[in-house]
Amino acid sequence: MILLLLTFHSSLSTTSALQQPNIAAPLPGTQLRGVVPIVGTSDIPNFVRYEISFGYDPNPTNTWFLLVSEETARVNSELFLWDTTRINDGNYMLRLRVFDAGNNSTDYLVTNVSVGNDAPLQLATPVPTATATSLPVTPTPTATAITIAQIAPTATPLQLAIDDVPASTTPSAVSVALQPFTEALLRGILLTGSVALLFGFYLNLRRRYRFRALAWWRELKARSRR
Secondary structure (H helix, E strand, O other): OHHHHHHHHHHHHHHHHHOOOEEEEOOOOOEEOOEEEEEEEOOOOOEEEEEEEEEEOOOOOOOOEEEEEEOOOOOOEEEEEEEHHHOOOEEEEEEEEEEEOOOEEEEEEEEEEEEOOOOOOOOOOOOOOOOEEEEEOOOOOHHHOOOHHHHOOOOOHHHHHHHHOOHHHOOOHHHHHHHHHHHHHHHHHHHHHHHHHHHHHHHHHHHHHHHHHHHHHHHHHHHHHO
16 A cells, blocks of 8 residues: 555656746757757646746846747747847847636746857856746737847948948048039139120120221211311
């Protein structure tokens, strides 16, 4: 009888250990880059669904960004493929939350996970510190669940404005410096041409009326002699 009870207790302990949600990879202290598989177990009694979210580390405001929500329980397998190139480099934490039919949830946290797509690769010794806790379910506001594309690093308005201007439309320092001189030269040429044109017109009129005046004077003198 005692042997039967011990065997039953051992069986329950093994089943309970196997059905604790966990994240086996990545481990705390790991540097991530590119597309990284999140591996673990989400199977619990009366399983309904699991969610994987990430947040900043430290996370004083308890703000989480949803990565995936799945209704298929998994055991020691891939839970999600995380494309870390869609977020900025920095320190983050991962949360696996599993829901059961009684509307209860069990969380598993992995802290001190760094994303370093632009940083040199650093080899660190993982220090497992995460623990599994069972908490009453708290409805997650849908407003806090966003996709990775919404938090992707984007260029600032100043960078977009500079990148979108073609090189040919940006005036060089030499052209800006010569612009006042060119305008003054064109004005001088136009003014000189106008004065020369008016002066030539004046000389032409003067010569024409001068000849007419001399002819009239000669004709007047000839009449007076008669």
